[in-house]
Amino acid sequence: MKLSRQTTLRSQATVTGVGVHSGLPVSLTIGPAPVDAGYIFIRTGLEGADREVHATADAVIATEFATVLGDREGPLVSTAEHVLATLRGMGIDNATIEIDGPEVPIMDGSAAAFVAAVDQAGIVTQSAARRFIQVLKPVQVAIGDCVGEFRPFAGGFRAEVEIDFANPLIGRQSYCFDLSAESFRRxxxxxxxxxxxxDVARLWSAGFALGASFENSVVFDETRLLNAEGLRFRDECVRHKVLDVVGDLALAGLPILGAYRSVRGGHKLNHAALTALLSDRSAWRVVESETARRSRNVAEVGSSTVGGLIAPAYGPDVS
Known part of the structure; x- marks a missing residue:
């Protein structure tokens, strides 16, 4: 096993689409960034100069229907979770994300298009050792009957996600996921x-789901799945919640060594749990890859290869 070093993109790659909530066209370009830069959103198309925001937990300004990042002047980019999940999931430490609209394009509702963009751009290894946030003790938060908990885990990052919807076609689902570039992709x-x-009327009245369609969301009524092509996985709903977890926790700024358990959670819970962890300096430490490898022989996180309008389940942070 090689010593784990930081990675970035070899070149740029661009995707175009519409925002699921705004319905507006948008172009997003991922590209290289220097060592220790993390993930930097560059918002273009604004009056005056472009604005930058580092994708960290303290840049989150809203979580009700999506993860929204901003600064003192207001929101800059919404629905950031899928592209962030791709960068973290594919083992990329440093990247720029240039976007010319207020919301990351929804594409087909998954991260597949962003994975394809990463494949197009390529991944390169940088000179510095990869650093991690290692969870040292349990940290738990609860919002009503939703629970999020970090705990130590000697095996990279694990997500244990459980959802429980009143809709009988979704119902209760759970998924345990150990993160690697290969498992994220597959x-x-x-x-x-x-x-x-x-949920349509409620989301529309709140100004959301304006760009949602059967091409970018899985849709259920009380008795059937409405997408003609069916599900990609039998438990696609909980797998998507895992995708959101990976993206929301990418806002830690570094890969996490630990387990995260989410019960009936969403963006609000994920952010609250991450904020609680980072606020307790006795609950974590930063380790470099050599230290992490000695303490656990941790696996390499990254890889050198690498219709009609409907309502998506971005709203109330309860599953």
Whole structure:
């Protein structure tokens, strides 16, 4: 096993689409960034100069329907979770994400298009050792009957996600996921966002789901799945929740060595749990890859290869 070093993209790659909530066209370009830069969103198309925001937990300004990043002047980029999940899931430490609209394009509702963009751009190894946030003790938060908990785990990063929807076609699902570039690509990246038709009026009245369609969301009514092509996985809904977890926790700024358990959670819970962890300096430490490898022989996280409007389940942070 090679010593784990930081990675970035070899070149740029661009995707275009519409925002699922805004319905507006948008172009997004991922590209290289220097050592220790992390993930930097560059918002273009604004009056005056471009604005930058580092994708960290303290840049989150809203979580009700999506993860929204901003600064003192207001929101800059919404629905950041799928592209962030791709960068973290594919083992990329440093990247720029240039975007010319207020929302990351939804594409087909999954991270598949962003994985393809990463493949197009390529991944290169950088000179510095990869650093991790290692969880040292359990940290738990609860919002009503939703629970998020970090705990130590001697095996990289693990997500244990459970959802429980009143809709009988979704119901209760659970998934345990150990993160690697290969497992992210195979098990999680193609899982699409999902929702129920009876949520349409509520989301529209809140100004959301304006760009949602059967081409970018899995849709259920009370008795059937409405997408003609069916599900990509039997448990696609909970797999998509895992995708959101990977993206929301990428806002830690470094890869996490530990396990995260989510019960009936969403963006709000993920952010609250991450904030609670980072706020407790006795609950974690930063380790470099050599230290992590000695303490656990941790596996390499990265890879050198690498219709009609409906309502997606971005809204109320309860599953």
């Amino acid at each position: 098990e999680i990246s193609r899982a699409r966002t999902f929702g129920c038709m009876n």
